[in-house]
Amino acid sequence: MSETETRQDSRPRRALVSIRNLSKSFPGVRALDNCQFELLPGEVHALMGENGAGKSTLMKVLSGVYQKDEGEILIDGQPVEIPDPRSAQALGIGIVHQELNLMNHLSAAQNIFIGREPRRGIFIDERALNRKAAGIFERMHLKLDPRTPVAQLTVAKQQMVEIAKALSFDSRVLIMDEPTAALNNVEIDDLFRIIRQLQSNGVGIVYISHKMDELKQIAGRITIMRDGQYVGTVPAESTPMETIISMMVGRQLDTSPRRPVQRANGELALEVKGLTRGSVIRDVSFTLRKGEVLGLAGLMGAGRTEVARAVFGADPVERGEIRVHGKKVSIRSTQDAVRQGIGYLSEDRKQFGLATGMDVKTNVALASMSRFASLGMFLDDSAIQRTADQYVGQLRIKTPSVHQQVRLLSGGNQQKIVIAKWLLRDCDILFFDEPTRGIDIGAKTEIYKLIDALAADGKAIVMISSELPEILRMSHRVLIMCEGRITGELAAGEATQEKIMQLATQREPVVTE
Known part of the structure; x- marks a missing residue:
């Protein structure tokens, strides 16, 4: 992995973040195994891999949500310990999660500085609060009234408020997890403008996304992970998409456009x-x-x-x-x-498609519980388990067993469980x-x-x-x-x-x- 070069600037620069030989285990699972990553000032460095590859776990270690078992993290070349999110913020590390974490009834400014509001005596100084938020928006070249309730903002603008919240901690490292998942093309262009503005101010950005076309536009380098391990780092601009995909999945996939043959009039x-x-x-x-x-x-x-x-x-x-x-x-x-x-697989599978706190077999049977009931009140648990096992095999759902909680599975496997639910319902x-x-x-x-x-x-x-x-x-x-x-x-x-x-x-x- 190059220590000093990105597409934006070929001059030597000290890394903002260096992660070396980092490992992390959970009970029965080696989530990260001898991983490495590097982020330079003013760089957009993409982090890619299949669901379950370890991307989010690695970033949660960097942002203090999890603690590493082995390895080291260096900030500006100096080894650091990051025992909790507050320590990460103090080191200038901010994170914008895929699921926005805002309070809709509060204003944009109140969300940014919640728990850290400027005060006059015992009272919150709303004028100073709005002035500080407006200053961050100005740095971002973002036209947004800090007094606007978050509930009145588009998803794209809410995402900008999340970014502003991270920057309010004077973040020099900004982790963005699937930031364009709910944005349209115009809103994505606006987000990219903000990212480039942050780059010009020397902020290093870790950009997690599955969208290849985006990464070619915005990233300088791409680091690929697979099965909790570091695979490699490549230049975004000159590396063919097929190479990146092969590194991610460890095999060749057919990604060529497929034109379906028009069905006969059924x-x-x-x-x-x-x-x-x-x-x-x-x-x-x-x-x-x-x-x-x-x-x-x-x-x-x-x-x-x-x-x-x-x-x-x-x-x-x-x-x-x-x-x-x-x-x-x-x-x-x-x-x-x-x-x-008629079956409906919602775009928000976690809220409307799944009971994520329940196990796989219960979720598969959710829409068909009556067929497993005897005497109108007792469920045949062994029949539910046999049926769930059948669909796990048929749809190649990756899970330790049908007793695993759905929330612990990757997004792709969660989606397959929703499909299994409706297939069982026939x-x-x-x-x-x-x-x-x-x-x-x-x-x-x-x-x-x-x-x-x-x-x-x-x-x-x-x-x-x-x-x-x-x-x-x-x-x-x-x-x-x-x-x-x-x-x-x-x-x-x-x-x-x-x-x-x-x-x-x-x-x-x-x-x-």
Whole structure:
């Protein structure tokens, strides 16, 4: 690993952070094994690896959440101990987690300095508080009123507040974990502008992401981890994507775009006509056939998730008609939808798809508990375990056993458990909402194969995704939405990213009198 060079600057510089021969174990698990990492001033250094590779554990050691078992950490060339997060902050190390940790009822400034507010006597000095926050925003070249309640901010702006909070500790090292997971392209550009501004001020940034195209834009170097071990560090600009993927997974993956062959006109599985709910869903109509993957594309706020939730009975609608296998049905609740053979894999799997504190077998059986009940009240636990074991094998879910708590598994394996839950329920119609968000390239490939297999088995699938290459790779047809309306439909053979984006930004003309 080079001690001194990055793409941004080839002059020798002392490393801000050096991690050497670091190891960390948990009961029964060697999470980190002889790892190394280096961060230079003003560098964006990407950290990549499959889920469970050890990226987050390594950064939690650096930020004081975990304590190392072996090895050393050097800051500015000097060995340090980081026993807790407060010690990390004192050393100038800040972290922006993937899940934002803000209080919505407080202002941006109050969130940044919570517990450290400037005071006049016993009272908080709100004017000084807002002035200090405004100073940080000015350093970030960010136009944001520090008095604005966080609840009124977009996800992108909330992320900027998290960054500002980290910088309020005079952070020289900023760890960013999947910072663009919930951002659209415009918001990502804004985040990158902030990152480049921080770079110019000498802040070193550790950037954890699964999005290859982003890393090529923003990172100078990429360090790859696999199975808790350091694999290597490569220059981002000149290293082929295939090489990086091979280093991550230890094998070659087929990442070439796949154009699905248009399915023959199979039986109609789902018909939606005139679905409407205020300005969120506006007269939406579409059809879905057995064996088809229907892509649903659009920018954030276009109404894609809202349509899925309405069909699934999670949200009420004002009007509209739904037919399942040609029969008009009334879906007023999620239970109604499940009875009609409709399953929904939420984009927020942890909140809506899983009981993460429970074990694998319970989660697999969650939507089908009645079939395991005897005498109306006793559950056949051995039958649940046999069924869960079957799906763990079928979907290649990586878990020590079906008794493992779901929260301890990687994102890709959690997603497979949600899929297993709906497969056990034998749903004919499946809505996949952002099925690969936050999971690595290897797990993505497995999810893609699984969706293909389900379609080949005659399942009818709607796939919502913000990643256009994913939509193009998987869909037989693509529906595009903008501001609650369907603005176009493209067959697989004619769909391109440019055409999709054109339709995704096709706002309804404003009528003036």
